């Protein structure tokens with residue numbers, strides 16, 4: 632069994648998103664999984680890519696990590712243009728009855744809350760509607776679910792429904808102020824200064840704010856393909872990643888054994904911390920040790936904001952090779968057929984200055 636993981640570029644200018652295609656198995660019996668679809672444009676690219684390189688119109692699994700439009704929009708194109716076996720996405724509007732009592736306004740009914748959620752997540756709702764029309768089975772990816780050879784490590788259903796969902800942007804005012812939402816808005820500031828960083832001096836903070844509840848709700852996927860371990864993180868934040876590492880430990884899985892890891896949230900510094908990276912990549916290695924983990928980060932062609940150098944340094948310092956999309960499709964493969972005309976990617980190098 633082999634595996635290939637390909638990041639399709641999202642965003643011509645400065646807006647980031649994710650569009651990932653995974654194929655694994657043996658020749659003649661491959662499974663195809665799409666994880667997030669980026670924009671409409673990247674959705675078209677996914678369809679072309681699958682038809683051209685995988686020579687098929689069939690996708691076994693489509694996974695939407697979270698309902699942000701830069702992750703979900705292109706999936707609509709995928710399910711419209713290709714034949715899809717299963718769709719995995721959260722259906723937040725179906726959980727409204729469980730959380731309506733958390734809000735200040737006593738007039739909120741299940742139905743009005745449900746409609747409000749649908750309206751605020753209209754791209755995800757659109758995907759859901761089309762899948763229903765096409766009679767594609769839809770499942771919710773919560774901790775413990777199995778999607779082919781992949782396993783969902785986060786979010787736990789209870790955490791999602793009772794803690795994350797009520798904090799989604801555009802939800803009604805809470806009876807009690809939400810700590811997550813507060814931490815998020817406080818940390819939102821632009822970088823003004825650069826500071827020096829060395830191999831031994833890590834400035835990545837343990838407490839650089841939170842990434843927000845919608846990102847924390849991202850599906851974290853772990854796959855073990857014939858001993859080759861892979862971790863896909865969406866826009867998951869520190870809490871979701873710590874939860875994933877806890878759950879993996881309970882299953883007897885050490886995430887540091889993963890040979891491919893997606894850098895979450897386009898390399899934002901609110902999503903990882905030294906303690907998270909020590910658990911999912913490993914602790915700092917000696918400088919110039921050969922790399923053991925391949926990491927990909929999806930960033931738009933022209934962004935200067937992402938990936939944060941303080942984040943890429945933190946991965947490199949732990950023995951990771953970091954590659955970014957920046958307008959191109961990038962492919963990582965293990966025991967899969969070679970593809971003519973494709974050249975090796977140049978990884979990012981360690982930076983001597985990072986964002987303060």
Ligand SMILES: [Zn+2]
Nearest residue numbers: 648649866896
């Ligand atoms: Zn994103």
